[in-house]
Every structure is written in structure tokens, then in C-alpha cells.
Amino acid sequence: MTLPNDLKPSTIAAQAGGAIDRQSGGVVPPLQPSTTFLRDEDYRLVNPDNIYLRDNSDIVRIAENVLARLESAEETLLFPSGMAAIAALFRTTPTGASVVVQSGIYWGTTKWLRDFCSRRQIALHEVDAADPKALDEACAVHAPYLVFIETPSNPWLKTTDFAHAATCAHRVGALLAVDSTAATPVLQKPLELGADIVMHSATKAINGHSDVLAGVLATSAPAAKVWTEIKADRHDAGAVIGPFEAWLLLRGIRTLPLRVKQMCRSTQAIAEYLSAHPKVTDVYYPGLASHPGHAIAATQMQGGYGSLFSFLVKGGGPEALAVVGRLKLFHRATSLGGVESLVEHRHTIEPHTGIPESLIRASVGIEDTDDLITDLDKALG
Known part of the structure; x- marks a missing residue:
């Protein structure tokens, strides 16, 4: 056909x-x-x-x-x-x-x-x-x-x-x-x-x-x-x-556009939430107006800014690891783009690349947005 x-x-x-x-x-x-x-x-x-x-x-x-x-x-x-x-x-x-x-x-x-x-x-x-x-x-x-x-x-x-x-x-x-x-x-x-x-x-x-x-x-x-x-x-x-x-x-x-729509919606909300959190020092996500590449992303990305983001937490490596360890909905696993949300402490995976010990990378899935924010809120303490 x-x-x-x-x-x-x-x-x-x-x-x-x-x-x-x-x-x-x-x-x-x-x-x-x-x-x-x-x-x-x-x-x-x-x-x-x-x-x-x-x-x-x-x-x-x-x-x-x-x-x-x-x-x-x-x-x-x-x-x-x-x-x-x-x-x-x-x-x-x-x-x-x-x-x-x-x-x-x-x-x-x-x-x-x-x-x-x-x-x-x-x-x-x-x-x-x-x-x-x-x-x-x-x-x-x-x-x-x-x-x-x-x-x-x-x-x-x-x-x-x-x-x-x-x-x-x-x-x-x-x-x-x-x-x-x-x-x-x-x-x-x-x-x-x-x-x-x-x-x-x-x-x-x-x-x-x-x-x-x-x-x-x-x-x-x-x-x-x-x-x-x-x-x-x-x-x-x-x-x-x-x-x-x-x-x-x-x-x-066959479900890619639907999944991407939900993932972008949730990631935008999560990035905005984390950017105002007192225990987060920075959030890297092109959907934020504060992101250095936001203006360019807004011209060449249509319908959202993706499901991947990274953020830095106060307290360095030990606190970042503790936050990752307390998450219940974000699976501690390497990859991105799946229907399930994933999280990585990048320094543990790639210490030789100069990744800050306080950096956490997350991939947002298609779960309920509020559930994911609550999970992060509890993990950050």
C-alpha cells in the first residue's frame, strides 16, 4: 500500500x-x-x-x-x-x-x-x-x-x-x-x-x-x-x-512520535523543576531558556527538546551517588531513549573523560510526569 x-x-x-x-x-x-x-x-x-x-x-x-x-x-x-x-x-x-x-x-x-x-x-x-x-x-x-x-x-x-x-x-x-x-x-x-x-x-x-x-x-x-x-x-x-x-x-x-511527545513534555517539566531546586547547581537541557544553546535549538528542533538531560548536585560525587541510589523509578542502567526512565552517575562509568563527580545523566521515559518528579524530589532529600 x-x-x-x-x-x-x-x-x-x-x-x-x-x-x-x-x-x-x-x-x-x-x-x-x-x-x-x-x-x-x-x-x-x-x-x-x-x-x-x-x-x-x-x-x-x-x-x-x-x-x-x-x-x-x-x-x-x-x-x-x-x-x-x-x-x-x-x-x-x-x-x-x-x-x-x-x-x-x-x-x-x-x-x-x-x-x-x-x-x-x-x-x-x-x-x-x-x-x-x-x-x-x-x-x-x-x-x-x-x-x-x-x-x-x-x-x-x-x-x-x-x-x-x-x-x-x-x-x-x-x-x-x-x-x-x-x-x-x-x-x-x-x-x-x-x-x-x-x-x-x-x-x-x-x-x-x-x-x-x-x-x-x-x-x-x-x-x-x-x-x-x-x-x-x-x-x-x-x-x-x-x-x-x-x-x-x-x-x-510505529509509536515513536507518540513516545517522543510524552518524553519531551516530561523532560521539560523535570528540567524546570530541577533548575529551581536548592540542591541542584546546574541543569543541562536545551529546552531551558538559560541553556547556552537554547536559541539555536528552538530554531532547529520542532516539538520539543528531547528526553536526555544532565544535572549537577551539591555535595560532589558522594551526594550524587546517594541521589542515584535513592531513586526508585529511574533505573540505574546505561542507555537512553527507552520507555522506562534511566539514570547514570557518569563519573563512575567514565572517570577518564573528565566528567564531574557531581553530574547525573537521566533519560526520561513515558511514565507519569508527576511520579518522576516526586521520585527525584525524594531522592534529592
């Missing part, structure tokens, strides 16, 4: 992009786990689209199509994790080239990039991309092959101006890639503001149920050389998502 092109994201998601099971008439897209596909007596493929599972899966293509429509992309590719997607992107960088990467982003990305660039003799330049002058200067001086930013960033919730970043990158012939995980395609569309490639860890809010690992790359220029190289890398390296994971991911996507 083909859906019209003028539908809102909630309709596209709920309808799974128009996919149904034509054979049975089921309203849920089918799952086909086969790893290989038949040829007839004349050795012609029974289904010309399917040869071998590595690149051929109907359910994967359905999920990719829905994500492309939500992202306003021409094409998307699914990967078995967010890091697999990032690796496929950066493996297109020529040996000896340079890349400019935002500092203070997801540590898994930074760690992998430092190791990868060292092995490949790629010059890695880390810069505070939320500072327009710093990004402009880094691009002008280093003439990178690729500029990679993450906004809102994890765990500092910094906001980078897409249009400015695109100008800086394109002026020197570089590509701009954006990790938009914390915002999801529901809240922001970097491709419409100049980005060349958008990446998501679909493990997070896109799936939303803490039960699938997945990654996404999206582009508005599927014929570009870099995209062709990424597609070849995914196929040749075998960085493909399994059909069952893709089916679960599609099921999660």
Missing part, C-alpha cells in the same frame, strides 16, 4: 509507511528469517530483489523506507548498531586525510575514532563545535574530509548550529555528518539544514524499548560517491541488521 507524500510523521510511523502482509492480509508487515532465496529451474531468482540476506531483506527495506520518510531523506541504511554505522561512515575517509569531530560527545564514538584514526594515519581534530568560531577555524585550518557533530550532545546537551556547521564544512569541500540520536527524526531534520549524512543509534529512542541494537545512516544524496562507498562497505564487511531485529525496530518506530 502506497501512502501519500504529504502525511505527518505520526501517520507515517503508525502505518509502517504503508507496509502490510499482502499474502495473508495481515496489517502487520511480515518477518522472513531466511538467509538465502530460491531460483527457479532456469536459475532465475523467484524474487529478483532477494539473493542473500546480507543485503536482501524485505523487512529491513520496509524499516529503512519508514526511517527515510521520517528523516526527509532519499535513502537510509540500517546497521547492527550505532557504532557500526559510524564505523562504515568513517571508513570512507582516505588514509592520510583529516577529520574534525566535536569534542565532549558520546565516549564510545570518541574512543573508537581515536583508535581508528591512529591506525589509519588520519589526523583527528577534536573541537567544541557548539562554538561557531572554533568550528570555523578548525575547518579552515585543517581542511577536513569529514566534519562530525552530535547535537544535542551526550552528556553535555550542547547544541550546534547545523546551517553554520554545513557552511564551515562545505566551504572547504568537507562532508557534514550529524549524530542526531538524542533528538530522533521526530524533533530535528539535519538534512534539511545542510547536513550530508545523519546518523542515529536506533538502539535508543527510535526503537524505544531497550531490546534492540541498531544503527541508521540517512542521506539526501544517494548517488554521492561516499554513499556508494558506505553501501559497499556495509555489504562487504557484513555490517547488516538481522530480520528479527529489523522487525522489532519497525514495531518500535
Whole structure:
């Protein structure tokens, strides 16, 4: 079933992009786990689209199509994790080239990039991309092959101006890639503001149920050389998502706009509550007018500011750990974007990154807003 092109994201998601099971008439897209596909007596493929599972899966293509429509992309590719997607992107960088990467982003990305660039003799330049002058200067001086930013960033919730970043990158012939995980395609569309490639860890809010690992790359220029190289890398390296994971991911996507709406509403209320709490010294959330990136976020995020935020508590590390330990509804676990609220004491997880001992990072789920505020109120004491 083909859906019209003028539908809102909630309709596209709920309808799974128009996919149904034509054979049975089921309203849920089918799952086909086969790893290989038949040829007839004349050795012609029974289904010309399917040869071998590595690149051929109907359910994967359905999920990719829905994500492309939500992202306003021409094409998307699914990967078995967010890091697999990032690796496929950066493996297109020529040996000896340079890349400019935002500092203070997801540590898994930074760690992998430092190791990868060292092995490949790629010059890695880390810069505070939320500072327009710093990004402009880094691009002008280093003439990178690729500029990679993450906004809102994890765990500092910094906001980078897409249009400015695109100008800086394109002026020197570089590509701009954006990790938009914390915002999801529901809240922001970097491709419409100049980005060349958008990446998501679909493990997070896109799936939303803490039960699938997945990654996404999206582009508005599927014929570009870099995209062709990424597609070849995914196929040749075998960085493909399994059909069952893709089916679960599609099921999660169908409620994505609704989940994001509730999560944003709750997170905004919680951030405002914490910003006035006497035992909290600072709150990092782009939805707050006091946030340094609020004005930019307000122009490039639509419908909310995401479900991720961080805050600092008085008393340093011991008190922060005590607050985390007293929480009852926020699960002490690593991730973000799920239907259940999560909390982390980041210094315990990543002491080597310079994270303050007093910083607590939280991901807000779809629970009742007042219940979550009460939980935080009791934990703060």
C-alpha cells in the first residue's frame, strides 16, 4: 500500500509507511528469517530483489523506507548498531586525510575514532563545535574530509548550529555528518539544514524499548560517491541488521512520535523543576531558556527538546551517588531513549573523560510526569 507524500510523521510511523502482509492480509508487515532465496529451474531468482540476506531483506527495506520518510531523506541504511554505522561512515575517509569531530560527545564514538584514526594515519581534530568560531577555524585550518557533530550532545546537551556547521564544512569541500540520536527524526531534520549524512543509534529512542541494537545512516544524496562507498562497505564487511531485529525496530518506530511527545513534555517539566531546586547547581537541557544553546535549538528542533538531560548536585560525587541510589523509578542502567526512565552517575562509568563527580545523566521515559518528579524530589532529600 502506497501512502501519500504529504502525511505527518505520526501517520507515517503508525502505518509502517504503508507496509502490510499482502499474502495473508495481515496489517502487520511480515518477518522472513531466511538467509538465502530460491531460483527457479532456469536459475532465475523467484524474487529478483532477494539473493542473500546480507543485503536482501524485505523487512529491513520496509524499516529503512519508514526511517527515510521520517528523516526527509532519499535513502537510509540500517546497521547492527550505532557504532557500526559510524564505523562504515568513517571508513570512507582516505588514509592520510583529516577529520574534525566535536569534542565532549558520546565516549564510545570518541574512543573508537581515536583508535581508528591512529591506525589509519588520519589526523583527528577534536573541537567544541557548539562554538561557531572554533568550528570555523578548525575547518579552515585543517581542511577536513569529514566534519562530525552530535547535537544535542551526550552528556553535555550542547547544541550546534547545523546551517553554520554545513557552511564551515562545505566551504572547504568537507562532508557534514550529524549524530542526531538524542533528538530522533521526530524533533530535528539535519538534512534539511545542510547536513550530508545523519546518523542515529536506533538502539535508543527510535526503537524505544531497550531490546534492540541498531544503527541508521540517512542521506539526501544517494548517488554521492561516499554513499556508494558506505553501501559497499556495509555489504562487504557484513555490517547488516538481522530480520528479527529489523522487525522489532519497525514495531518500535510505529509509536515513536507518540513516545517522543510524552518524553519531551516530561523532560521539560523535570528540567524546570530541577533548575529551581536548592540542591541542584546546574541543569543541562536545551529546552531551558538559560541553556547556552537554547536559541539555536528552538530554531532547529520542532516539538520539543528531547528526553536526555544532565544535572549537577551539591555535595560532589558522594551526594550524587546517594541521589542515584535513592531513586526508585529511574533505573540505574546505561542507555537512553527507552520507555522506562534511566539514570547514570557518569563519573563512575567514565572517570577518564573528565566528567564531574557531581553530574547525573537521566533519560526520561513515558511514565507519569508527576511520579518522576516526586521520585527525584525524594531522592534529592
